[in-house]
Amino acid sequence: MTILKLTSNVTRFLPPTRNGWSSPRVFVTASPKLSQSNKEKEVEEACENVKQAAAAVKEGTKVVKKTSEYVKDAAASTAESVNKMTKEVTDKAKDIVTEAAKATTEVIKNRIVNK
Structure with a gap:
């Protein structure tokens, strides 16, 4: 205009x-002065570098999120496995203790009756 x-x-x-x-x-x-055009190029390069850094940070955030989800899933799976094994061991221990108590009771009964 x-x-x-x-x-x-x-x-x-x-x-x-x-x-x-x-x-x-x-x-x-x-026409722009030479120093102005150099400054403009520097500004453009700086903007491009910032864009690339932002993209890298965004990508890094995605990787961290995926990794944390993997760790969370692995921890939940491990906790579930440990709970299941603990329950199985507890049940077996109960069975063993119950059987041992029954056997001990029988032995004591037999000794008392045989006297």
Whole structure:
């Protein structure tokens, strides 16, 4: 917009062309200074690096989440197995103690009766 306004204002001060078909046009552009373009490149590179770092952090977060879920599942499975084995051992121990108590009772009964 600024260039168009500048062009229309400049054409008022220029003499008309001979054939009258077109008026001369003046375009003004500003080239960036070398230091500005370098700074822009640095900013673009920094932005790209930040985007890459953010993507890496996001990917790392996904991996950590998957790993923690795996560990959680493994711990739950292990706890379930330990509980099951503990129950089996407890039941067997009860059976053994009950059988031993019965056998001991029988032995004591037999000794008392045989006396």
